[in-house]
Amino acid sequence: MQSWTDEKGATLEQSAARHQRLLRDLSPAVLDRLEALCCFAAQDLFEVVGAARSNPRLLEALRVLHEKDD
Secondary structure, three states, X not given: OHHHHHHHOOOHHHHHHHHHHHHHOOOHHHHHHHHHHHHHHHHHHXXXXXXXXXXXXXXXXXXXXXXXXX
């Protein structure tokens, strides 16, 4: 988003709105894949910052919530 903002001379809010519109227009199959990729990226980030050990109940709740969506 930052690179588009810089390239277009737009505000960060305008860039965020543009990206929301782009996401809204994606097909359900693409959104499912994107959600999975985001989940894996979040897991990696949690591991890097040590969050995976900071609150196991929160992580379990997120896992259960994600499984309900499937």
